[in-house]
Amino acid sequence: MTVSMTGFAARKGQDAGYVWVWDIRSVNGKGLDLRLRLPDWVEALELAVRTQVQQALSRGNVSLSLKVAAEAAEAGPGLQVNAAVLAAVLAAVQQVENAAMQAGVTLAQATAADVLAVRGVLDTASAEADTAPLRAALLADLPALLADFAAMRAAEGAALHAVISAQLDQIDALTRAAIAEADLRRDAAADALRTALARVLDHAEGADEARVAQELALIAVKQDVTEELDRLTAHVAAARALLAESGPVGRKFDFLMQEFMREANTLCSKAQSLALTRIGLDLKTVIDQMREQVQNVE
Numbered sequence: 001m002t003v004s005m006t007g008f009a010a011r012k013g014q015d016a017g018y019v020w021v022w023d024i025r026s027v028n029g030k031g032l033d034l035r036l037r038l039p040d041w042v043e044a045l046e047l048a049v050r051t052q053v054q055q056a057l058s059r060g061n062v063s064l065s066l067k068v069a070a071e072a073a074e075a076g077p078g079l080q081v082n083a084a085v086l087a088a089v090l091a092a093v094q095q096v097e098n099a100a101m102q103a104g105v106t107l108a109q110a111t112a113a114d115v116l117a118v119r120g121v122l123d124t125a126s127a128e129a130d131t132a133p134l135r136a137a138l139l140a141d142l143p144a145l146l147a148d149f150a151a152m153r154a155a156e157g158a159a160l161h162a163v164i165s166a167q168l169d170q171i172d173a174l175t176r177a178a179i180a181e182a183d184l185r186r187d188a189a190a191d192a193l194r195t196a197l198a199r200v201l202d203h204a205e206g207a208d209e210a211r212v213a214q215e216l217a218l219i220a221v222k223q224d225v226t227e228e229l230d231r232l233t234a235h236v237a238a239a240r241a242l243l244a245e246s247g248p249v250g251r252k253f254d255f256l257m258q259e260f261m262r263e264a265n266t267l268c269s270k271a272q273s274l275a276l277t278r279i280g281l282d283l284k285t286v287i288d289q290m291r292e293q294v295q296n297v298e
Helices: 045-056 083-102 112-116 132-203 209-223 226-244 250-270 274-294
Strands: 007-015 018-027 032-037 060-070 079-081 122-124
Touching (some): 007 132, 032 045, 045 060, 083 112, 226 250, 250 274
Antiparallel strands (some): 018 060, 079 122
16 A cells, blocks of 8 residues: 655544644655654653654654643633742832932832733742643544544555556556567668678778677667666566555655666667657656656655
8 A cells, every 4th residue: 555645634632621732744755754843841742742653654754733722611820929029129119219219310109010010020820730641641642643644644645556556557558669669670770780781891891790790799789778678667567566565665666766767768878769769758757757756655
């Protein structure tokens, strides 16, 4: 089963006096690049989440975020006055007023609101809460999110599988056409070499016939595309085998696409035939399109 590296999933949960929203999404990547945005006040959460995600995924640039809020009934943090800071602020106000009076400067009287606005005078009641129940609830909810995410990546992978399979069929058909064209070219090439050999021998007195024939044979070998076509056929079979595998195959596919393109380039360079050159160029086009799709395979 082909799995795509592109996917998205979201999930809401509620437990332990809190509500939360998970959000996970990914695009293609060379390896697994995991970015987490989690509330840091939930103790020991990041390591546990990272471990679960790494066990579920192999490749992709993955972003996972979690937003947590206290339920309405629990969300009323009180305000309390920090007595020590208040005392220090009042003493400072008194000191400033005394100095102003001695200097003959009249100041507006400070109000309670002015004092409360000083940073640190008012504290949000923040009794340390035990986050262990919340952490347990969050981690229990994470597998369902990852299952939804995997399902979407699998659905994307099914569509990707169909596209790549169709492109492989095109490559296979073009390779067969190239084989047929190469067979036709082989007889014509042999006749051309025999004609060239006769022409050279007729106009080159004292030429070593065996040496000339050997050089022409080397030219014929350099123009032979049998090996390239055999390898293209083998690559098509290997690609179809990869599509049938159940595990991550993206890295192997990346390497195989390089081999496909190498053979197509060599075929074009050795074609010596307009028809074979056109087939080679068509092969390169389809291979390049397929390579773009393969880059999304996990």
